């Protein structure tokens with residue numbers, strides 16, 4: 001019988017087996033200890049005493065050795081059994097013992113030698129953003145260059161494998177933003193076209209990549225909520241409204257409605273009000289400020305009509321000028337002209353033939369401030385939103 005020494009089993013002049021492997025190897029991967037490390041084991045005893053077992057200790061089931069039983073001599077191989085611990089981000093080195101032990105009934109000699117496996121980093125982690133998602137709220141008129149948010153990601157890998165660049169913002173509306181690839185600062189781009197009237201919320205995707213922007217990618221949602229500003233003026237649906245009074249001049253032949261729409265997204269920016277601003281000299285008319293319905297406050301007499309007719313050139317000139325000025329200087333209102341005339345086609349008035357009436361109507365369509373109209377009124381529409389400096393009507 002020979003005493004259990006290293007030399008009894010391991011033909012290895014070194015006191016430790018050393019190898020280096022990539023992290024995350026497939027199970028079954030052979031650990032190559034290099035040519036200087038003999039993987040031959042032997043038992044110098046003869047017969048049954050020469051049968052010995054090979055096993056690994058302190059190994060956490062990570063590696064396995066084969067064969068597990070040998071007689072007199074064997075070449076062993078260590079392979080990966082479970083790669084859970086072969087993770088460079090958790091361990092840089094794994095250590096265990098290779099043990100040879102006689103299994104004969106009369107003997108129980110054993111010897112062990114330490115093994116050390118160094119792990120090599122692999123780019124097996126993508127960048128991970130600090131937040132599950134980012135969310136910001138901006139005014140739709142936010143100025144170019146304004147800072148939006150800073151995103152940040154980390155990568156567990158070392159060196160270039162963990163060197164992050166912020167590479168892109170994608171999604172509908174993403175062209176309104178730029179991102180600093182080094183810092184992750186997101187700002188409003190030059191000439192950005194953020195428009196609450198187009199979308200209330202933009203759902204974008206921010207991407208980061210390791211290997212200086214060329215490797216694994218990680219993404220995160222960026223939600224941008226847009227706040228409405230009052231950047232649209234109300235506009236009347238028509239340039240001119242023609243309303244007809246019945247023959248006894250007590251009421252309109254059909255409801256006299258003007259209507260303006262405001263493209264802004266939210267109240268009060270899109271809440272429209274109406275008012276008469278010109279032509280209601282005798283206070284004969286009332287324009288409902290919310291409904292836009294024009295009504296007669298008192299019947300019109302034939303005498304009034306003649307009086308109005310003598311001023312017929314005046315409303316034309318004044319109304320035209322006023323309308324023009326409003327369009328150039330205001331952003332919260334819009335004006336419209338309403339011509340009021342008598343529907344005489346159904347009256348007994350013998351002075352007007354059918355042909356004459358048709359002629360008058362045709363002329364009225366060509367000219368907004370119709371000199372032949374009984375009354376020419378000018379109305380304006382305005383919204384209830386706050387005026388935003390520097391914004392003008394988009395019409």
Ligand SMILES: [Ca+2]
Nearest residue numbers: 122123124157
């Ligand atoms: Ca890694």
Ligand SMILES: [Ca+2]
Nearest residue numbers: 125157161210
């Ligand atoms: Ca990585």
Ligand SMILES: [Ca+2]
Nearest residue numbers: 228229231264
């Ligand atoms: Ca708006």
Ligand SMILES: [Ca+2]
Nearest residue numbers: 232264269383
């Ligand atoms: Ca508005």
